[in-house]
Amino acid sequence: MIRRTPRWLAAVLVPLLLVTACSSANSVNRPHNKAGGGSGGYKYKIAVVTHGGTGDSFWSIVKAGTQQAGKDMGDSVTYQSDGDPTKQSGLIDAAVNQKPDGLVVSMANPEALKAAVKRAVDAGIPVITINAGEAQSKSYGALTHIGSDETVAGQAVGTELKNQGVKNVICVVQEAGNVSLEQRCAGVKDKLGGTVTNLQVDNNNLPAAQSLILAKLQQDKSIDGVVTLGAQVATKAEAAIAGAGSSAKLATFDLNADVAKAVVDGKMLFAVDQQPFLQGYLAVVMLTQYKANLNVLGGGQPVLTGPTLITKDNAAAVLKLSAGGTR
């Protein structure tokens, strides 16, 4: 049984869509900054294989870094990722088979990637590890490691919170079984000198994460600090603290536009940024320079991209860049 579309519906909808189509007041997100840069002519093929989740804001910035470097150097950069170490190892093998001029790998689970990384090194491909796997980087034959030490970053947060007089902290973990996240919480605990309790939430269900943090704050009124390990959870924690009427201070690892805004507004104490853009960008640049000129920065010492603290003083400037997906 087929009915014709009611005429009145079209009569209402079409003008509504047309009249209201382009009012610039709505397009608050239309981007206004584009990272500049010329284009070099190195024409190398660089393969990047990370463990980052596809919808993760942190890794989308790393990816943006590799792509910007590719544009600036005139290299062609491919980016693949898979959180499962077995699959990531397969992606590395696939990349090596295409004989790239350089390989960038993040090693969240170094043991599982050992064989694949060694195969790349044996094939004569220069490898740089980024973000995770600093301890194993050298022994697997990588040129250097670019990243931020999670424990050091955690300790920086712990120290800063202690200075603010915080004693009882919940550390909100958004991915079960991620070693780096546990290291961050442990780092916080090292320097805080008070209580640190881990709270497990799900990054794919942020409204639930908010309710869980709220529940924790309601249950234990003595909690005076909340540390989140990812930018997306941080904004939900902010809402939870407001909802619980708690005066807990909030600090987070990693950065996005919402976090920068909250720091500017004073709703968040500070954010620890490990500058993911640099991890991606520098890796491609360094591989290019190694290939062209055999340069290795610092003679192969690990290059630290963080931790830098984003506080009220510098948040406003960072906020502008954040919207473009590079901070």
Next chain:
Amino acid sequence: MTATAARADERIADVGVLRRLLVKPEFGALIGAVVIFVFFSIQSDVFRSPAGVANWLDGASTVGLMAVPVAMLMIGGHFDLSAGVQIGTAGLATGIMTTYWGLNVYASLVASLLLMLAIGFVNGYLVTRTGLPSFIITLGMFLGLQGINLGVTKQVTNTVQVSNLDLVPGYHLLKNILGSTVSVAGKPFQIAILWWVLFTALGSWALLKTRFGNWIFATGGDPNASKNVGVPTNRTTIALFMLTSAMAWFVGNTQIVRFGTIQAQVGIGQELIFIVAAVIGGCLLTGGYGSAIGASVGALIFGMTQQGIVYANWNSDWFKLFVGAMLLLAVLANQFVRRFAEQSRR
């Protein structure tokens, strides 16, 4: 016509109140909900305080809103594995159309509703046309939309989220309708809870009191027999898929309006939670049996368990285990009650 037999027909025999209660699909879930409420209330004062209730009702409402159409779809004999990820699609669509393309916020709401209805139609049309299990068709839709959500969001925004909807003209009215709070006993209750109750009532009314509801039970119970007696099974199935997508539109937009921002990965993994809520609420995986109220009670159980574990101060590393055990227990209890009820009917 022969005269009616003198002895009473067992089909119209008088059934006791208790038995009539027991054969209702949602009865087992209701008992489970009471048990879990009492259990966590003993564990924590805050859990049963108004603030605590507001908190776990909020968590339950997000699941519950979707569980109602998902249960109706299950009664109609089908699954929608793309129900979770569609929440993200709806919210992202509204957000991108407004904050990047400059479309009026109400126009984008209408446009994203049309988009969602189209997705539901494709799901339903493919299922009825090909005769393939809805499990496979919607699994394809699930994976496809996951890619589209991420791909389009990255393409347009350079990041993995759409934010700043709260800066758009017209936002405040929407916020009042979808994301505000109502003060009860001095504590803020999310307005989504009211919407949840309303939609549960509507769903239950549609299932039990309308011709469409009869068609749903018939389609899920025995599609061939239904077709033979003139039930438009294909149209019913397509309508159910479109209903699920329409609710995903509602929930997705509730989320972006409430928070002003939405992430590309929103809803992934939630589709199974909706099905779990429907099953706890008495829906059979084979279709033809279940209730909308039951699905909402299932969502309530899920919400209470999830938050209760935190209120009880249990180690959250074990959280999923607790949830899994609670769910299994609830389903087993449900099964037991139903079997008992069916035996006592004879």
